[in-house]
Amino acid sequence: MKEIIHPRYEIDKTYKVVINGLISKEEIEKLEAGVMIDGRMTAPCTVKLLHRNENKKNSELEMVIHEGRNRQIRKMMESIGYEVTKLHRTREACIELGDLRAGEYRQLKPHEIKKLKAYLNRRNS
Numbered sequence: 001m002k003e004i005i006h007p008r009y010e011i012d013k014t015y016k017v018v019i020n021g022l023i024s025k026e027e028i029e030k031l032e033a034g035v036m037i038d039g040r041m042t043a044p045c046t047v048k049l050l051h052r053n054e055n056k057k058n059s060e061l062e063m064v065i066h067e068g069r070n071r072q073i074r075k076m077m078e079s080i081g082y083e084v085t086k087l088h089r090t091r092e093a094c095i096e097l098g099d100l101r102a103g104e105y106r107q108l109k110p111h112e113i114k115k116l117k118a119y120l121n122r123r124n125s
Helices: 025-033 072-079 110-124
Strands: 013-020 046-053 058-065 084-092
Touching: 013 072, 025 046, 058 072, 072 084
Parallel strands: none
Antiparallel strands: 013 058, 013 084, 046 058
């Protein structure tokens, strides 16, 4: 199953993202439609505003992408004038990652394997 993380399978990756600045609805729509990075448009994605902190002047977002290009989220935010201050992947496909640190991994539980197989079957049909 290791190869399913390859970008050609277009598996959803969900991230919690904190940026400097107060992002607007229009900028979120622009990200969702796709922005130009590295000379190519990004595929459409989903962006949900979780919190805008007026005092700290930052915004917390949940982003779901499936391409996974190098530093894609950071570059997407940079393209509309924001800097990412925190970035954490929270889900891969339908599997919640919990508090895994960079480079850490864990064995999937039997129910997660079932869930993942069902997810993949739905995507391939």
